[in-house]
Amino acid sequence: MPLDVRPTPATPASPVVAPLPPGTPPVLDSDRLLQGQRQVWIRHAGQTYRLCHTRNGKLILTK
Numbered sequence: 001m002p003l004d005v006r007p008t009p010a011t012p013a014s015p016v017v018a019p020l021p022p023g024t025p026p027v028l029d030s031d032r033l034l035q036g037q038r039q040v041w042i043r044h045a046g047q048t049y050r051l052c053h054t055r056n057g058k059l060i061l062t063k
Helices: 030-034
Strands: 005-007 015-017 039-044 047-053 059-062
Touching: 030 039, 030 047
Parallel strands: none
Antiparallel strands: 005 015, 039 047, 047 059
């Protein structure tokens, strides 16, 4: 289900996100997850993964 993200007149640079229906997985902003870094390490079920933000603006998750 797509999010309804639109600028508002009061805050043109801040997106407005419509509430998600119950049971919808949470949406995480990549900027907040990466915290200004180009890569972060994610530990899951005893395995370590690398999440990289490429120069082309894409995300790559590798084991």
